[in-house]
């Protein structure tokens with residue numbers, strides 16, 4: 091890993107200085123942005139009855155923990171709404187609408203830049219630089235993630251190969267896959283591709299097929315989504331095939347990528363706390379759990395212009411860690427424990 095950071099001045103260890111902001115400054119930013127989010131969403135059909143019964147004002151939000159005064163949002167709530175009913179800007183300000191997992195997410199032009207910035211943060215934290223060549227093997231069936239990774243790599247200035255056709259072990263089993271795989275191996279080797287963004291199952295299958303053919307792939311690292319199989323396969327990929335593997339966590343309701351990502355130290359995923367407010371709650375009582383205990387991650391948007399969600403229950407159970415990370419990023423870290431159905 092060290093060679094990827096070689097010759098970089100210290101300040102270039104971070105993509106965005108917001109990743110190292112102090113806790114005091116972060117809390118001030120969160121309160122300011124929380125007030126703005128409430129202002130944005132209070133007239134939406136999803137939340138208007140709550141705010142009619144609870145006419146909260148800016149004064150009700152003095153610390154980030156005041157988010158507890160707000161209602162929860164579930165996946166069922168989201169799916170019950172027509173796409174436009176969630177928008178907080180007029181139609182002409184919408185720049186992109188992405189669909190994933192039955193959720194439509196709208197973006198303004200600034201939201202697209204935010205998506206690129208959030209993705210660039212974790213790619214950069216793991217050593218991706220402008221002299222790298224990265225293959226993105228996510229299908230356009232998951233457009234939020236594929237687009238987000240593409241824009242993050244573009245943002246850093248690294249070169250990319252969008253290659254979503256082969257993206258899963260199933261895609262390697264279709265009749266003409268062998269030829270396409272051979273082409274991919276040729277491509278990866280002749281261009282000396284540094285990294286790959288793909289599901290862990292695909293990275294594992296790709297490496298094992300290369301090994302079976304006696305090929306040495308040039309890949310040095312892989313960025314994988316922190317899914318159930320991703321968490322299970324990351325260390326076998328590292329151990330068996332010699333790639334560094336980093337996890338990132340996203341949800342299609344929030345920019346499609348960049349809620350959290352690992353730094354090069356691989357000791358938990360840093361939350362992007364200037365863009366989102368995170369709570370870790372007991373899924374039964376919905377009370378905050380003590381640090382280090384597993385709880386469901388609940389997310390409130392702080393920076394999404396086109397649509398913002400309050401206290402969205404992600405179904406992801408994780409342990410929070412606020413101990414300082416030697417990398418210098420101040421965002422708390424999570425270890426994902428399980429995914430609620």
Ligand SMILES: [Zn+2]
Nearest residue numbers: 353415417419
């Ligand atoms: Zn770190």
